[in-house]
Amino acid sequence: MTTLAIINDFLGQPELASEHGEMVDHMLELVHWFMAALFVGWSAFLVVVLWKFRQKKNRTADHVGVRGHATTHLEVGVVIVEVVLLLGFAFPLWQTRVEAYPVGSDPLKVRAIAYKFAFEFQYSGNDNVLGRVDYRQIAGDNPHGHVANDPASRDDFFSPAEMVLEVNRPVVIDVSSKDVIHNLHMPVMRIAQDATPGVRSHMWFTPTKTGSWDIICGQLCGPGHANMGATVTVMSREDFQEWWDERHPDVIDEVEPADPAEPVEEVADDSGTADLDVDGVADHEPESADASVASI
Numbered sequence: 001m002t003t004l005a006i007i008n009d010f011l012g013q014p015e016l017a018s019e020h021g022e023m024v025d026h027m028l029e030l031v032h033w034f035m036a037a038l039f040v041g042w043s044a045f046l047v048v049v050l051w052k053f054r055q056k057k058n059r060t061a062d063h064v065g066v067r068g069h070a071t072t073h074l075e076v077g078v079v080i081v082e083v084v085l086l087l088g089f090a091f092p093l094w095q096t097r098v099e100a101y102p103v104g105s106d107p108l109k110v111r112a113i114a115y116k117f118a119f120e121f122q123y124s125g126n127d128n129v130l131g132r133v134d135y136r137q138i139a140g141d142n143p144h145g146h147v148a149n150d151p152a153s154r155d156d157f158f159s160p161a162e163m164v165l166e167v168n169r170p171v172v173i174d175v176s177s178k179d180v181i182h183n184l185h186m187p188v189m190r191i192a193q194d195a196t197p198g199v200r201s202h203m204w205f206t207p208t209k210t211g212s213w214d215i216i217c218g219q220l221c222g223p224g225h226a227n228m229g230a231t232v233t234v235m236s237r238e239d240f241q242e243w244w245d246e247r248h249p250d251v252i253d254e255v256e257p258a259d260p261a262e263p264v265e266e267v268a269d270d271s272g273t274a275d276l277d278v279d280g281v282a283d284h285e286p287e288s289a290d291a292s293v294a295s296i
C-alpha cells in the first residue's frame with residue numbers, strides 16, 4: 001500500500017520502521033486532509049457572514065436568522081465523513097491489531113521498566129518466558145524486584161537504556177513502571193503505551209528496518225521528564241543473535257525451561273495492595289481489547 005503523505009511530510013512525520021505504522025500514517029494523512037478542508041470551509045464561512053451581515057448593510061437585527069437548510073446539509077456531510085473515518089479506517093486498524101496479536105514462542109518477549117527518569121529492558125532469555133517482578137521485593141540488591149523463586153527469571157538479562165530488537169520479528173513488550181505514570185513512546189514505530197504502576201500493559205509490533213532511533217517518555221512525569229529516553233536498535237537476525245549470546249547468562253545450561261502451565265508460588269500479600277503485584281509469566285494474551293487498542 002502506497003500512502004499519500006503530503007501533510008504528514010509537511011508536518012515532519014519521522015521515518016517509519018514498523019509494519020502496522022503504514023496504516024497509522026494513512027489514517028493520520030486522511031484526518032489531516034479532512035481537518036484542512038474543514039479549516040478552509042469554516043474560514044470562508046466566517047468571511048462570508050462578516051461581509052453579508054455587516055452593520056452598514058443591516059441597520060436592524062434580523063431575529064429570525066437562517067431560513068435555508070444549507071447548514072444542516074453541511075453538518076450532516078461532516079457527520080458522514082466522520083463516521084466513514086471511524087468505521088472505515090479506525091475500527092479496521094483496531095481489529096487488525098487485535099486479531100494479529102502474536103502468540104507462541106516466536107515473538108520476542110521484553111519487559112520495559114520505566115522509573116524516574118530512565119527505561120530499562122528485561123529480556124526473557126532462551127526459555128522465552130519473562131521472570132516475574134514484584135515491586136514489594138525491590139531492595140538495594142534487587143533493584144527490579146525479581147521474584148527469587150521464579151525459575152523463569154534465572155536466564156533473564158537486562159539492557160539498560162537500549163532496547164534491541166530483531167528485524168521482521170514481532171516483539172511483545174510488557175510495559176510497567178516502578179513509580180509514577182510514564183509512557184514508552186517510539187515515534188518511528190508509531191506506537192506508545194502508558195507505563196502505569198500496578199497495571200500490566202502490553203504493546204506489540206514488528207520492526208521492519210534496521211537502525212537506531214529514540215525512545216521517549218510520552219507522559220509528563222517530573223523534573224527529569226525531558227531527559228527521560230532510551231534507544232531502540234533494530235538488528236539483522238545474525239547481529240541480534242550475536243548480541244543475545246553475549247548477554248545471555250550461562251545459567252541457561254543448568255535450568256530446565258519453565259513450564260508456563262505450572263503456576264509460580266504467589267508472594268504473600270501482607271500489604272493489602274494486591275494490585276501492586278505486576279507479573280508477566282507466560283501471559284501475553286491481551287487482557288482486554290483495550291490492552292491492544294492502547295498500544296496504537
Ligand SMILES: [Cu+2]
Binds near residue numbers: 218222225
Ligand atoms: Cu517519564
